[in-house]
Amino acid sequence: MSGDLKKKVSMVVFSGDMDKLFAAFIIATTAAAQGNDVVMFFTFWGLRALKKKVPTGQSLFGRMLGMMYGGDINRATPSKMSFGGVGRWMFKKMMNARNVESLPNLRQLAIDLGVHMYGCQMSMDVMEIPREKMIDEVEGCVGAGFFVEQASNSDFTLFI
């Protein structure tokens, strides 16, 4: 490998499900470790992965959403067998027993490896999640145009 032209990976993280976020962050950290430039674009439910543990929303519906779908990355529930939080508890226990990294740790690892994280400005507006309620490491709040440009220059692109 010449190493002159850096390989690049871009990902749309649409889901806020615990299991899918695991997949997203495991692939992102792996790709970064293998020398790829990695861009993650978080949109809609995926914004949970970047949110701080603070209440969100200004309008009635916005606050309702913030209450019903509140919390940070730790509150993500699995896409199957959620059982109102029991599934999350069970999977955390099972993963802990196997020494799998937690989601916040994987996200931190991605940050340490230089993975670039962007929030989707339009979903942030719709869901009333402003920039200051997301973690400081978010590099910017951007639109689909930015992502498509990144994806066009990538070696592979994923939608999770």
Add this chain to the structure above:
Amino acid sequence: MADEMKVDMELDLKGLLCPLPMVRVSQNITNVPVGGILKAVATDPGSLADIPSWARSTGHEIVKQEQEGTDFIFYIKRLK
């Protein structure tokens, strides 16, 4: 062992699961000089595929690989 090679750094990856063994190797390869050897000891069977893949895509070389009990031992030469 007579053909014991000079190891510049040893990395204990026991108990770590995907993707951490490979990620830790990638984070530590720069701690050995170019041409030096990083010895990594993992227990995750997935690392048998992952660490060689990492080496191929980043341009480093696994000069020796062995197994002792449940330990998978990689001798990785930093090439750049």
